[in-house]
Amino acid sequence: MRALVLHNTLNSIGGGERLCLHTIRALKDIGFEVWLGVVEQTNWAKVRKIMGINVSVDREYFIMGNIKMFGLYQRLLSAYHIMKLKSKVDIIINTYGDLLPLPTDLVYMHFPTLALVRKEPWMKYVKYTKSAFWRAYFAPYELIQSMLKIIAKYSIVLTNSTFSARVISKYFNKHALVIYPPVEIADYISVSRNDDREEAVVSIGRMSPEKNWHLIPYIAAKMPHVRFYLIGSIRGFRAKQYYDKIVYLKDKLNVKNLEIIPNAPHAVKLKVLSKSKVYLHLYPYEHFGIAVVEAMAAGLVPVVHMSGGQWLDIVEKGKYGVGYSSLEPKYIANALFKALNAWSKHVKDKVIEKAKTFSDSFFRRKISRIVKRYVEIKSEWRGAHL
Secondary structure, eight states, X not given: OEEEEXXXXXXXXXXXXXXXXXXXXXXXXXXXXXXXXXXXXXXXXXXXXXXXXXXXXXEEEEEESOOOSOHHHHGGGGHHHHHHXXXXXXXXXXXXXXXXXXXXXXXXXXXXXXXXXXXXXXXXXXXXXXXXXXXXXXXXXXXXXXXXXXXXXXSEEEESOHHHHHHXXXXXXXXXXXXXXXBOOHHHHHTTTOOOOOSEEEEEEXXXXXXXXXXXXXXXXXXXXXXXXXXXXXXXXXXXXXXXXXXXXXXXXXXXXXXXXXXXXXXXXXXXXXXXXXXXXXXXXXXXXXXXXXXXXXXOEEEEESSHHIIIIISTTTTTSEEESOOOHHHHHHHHXXXXXXXXXXXXXXXXXXXXXXXXXXXXXXXHHHHHHHHHHHHHHHHHXX
């Protein structure tokens, strides 16, 4: 059996790329020959080094070499691979998620792109609404995706959370199967055994304004007896600007209980998590929230905005953590106090067990079952119509 997996580029090395690699691994595990169709040629040495997933494909088809611009529009070029290779494979899986001019058998839609800029509560947190430049850049793509809505009717749509599934249903009138993205939790579980923890709060993620890390100095100032750790990756000029802003606020407010750790090695991140009690997530309406699951696997109680996949699917509306409804620092501080007071060995074990349901092995098993069943049905249909 042969599968074609479509992705814009693996060189971005993010959550979507991790999902693509685990999809490839799942296909290989059940005996598929896997072809990869990308726009940009994969730098496999870089991908394997950073992602830590040792997987390979039988063939790779790419359209161009290294290209940095117009990434949003590059995605549409993947349709070329469908046109060229469709007759040579048994199943086509689109793991990037945006609709292409030609249908695929399965599409993992992380979130419907055209819904990002519609009049919804999450609109104010989306970068494409932040300036005239981004609005102008995004407008043609939004139109293209609107025109391609009919394509969704011809694919099985998978998505990352109940939240995303509801949005897909609203904008595409299409039922999506929720298959949680793969979270590699083994390292985090290995440091979860420590029960002697600080009154400490951790936040981890890219240094980017939509993450709302600039609120942490204000929150920490309201909780002087609690230790705060912000571990942020800095890549590029804008990320460095944002990091400098947070450092400036920390100094301006004279916050002594906040430690900012830029570009921390994985081992440092694990050490900080192992001695802390609470994880603070400040990104409203996130489609899922992998960092939240990682922290739970390390034994931390999550505090999240009462929206998105992190609230509906991970925390389950307060069953496995604490929610806040406003980005006002005083409300977030209250939620943190509640989580710190709630932390215990019993609660720690409870959130760890929940985190295990989002593991990468769970993801691969579910994808494998769906692919095998789909190919069986497709083969039966072809046999009946010969």
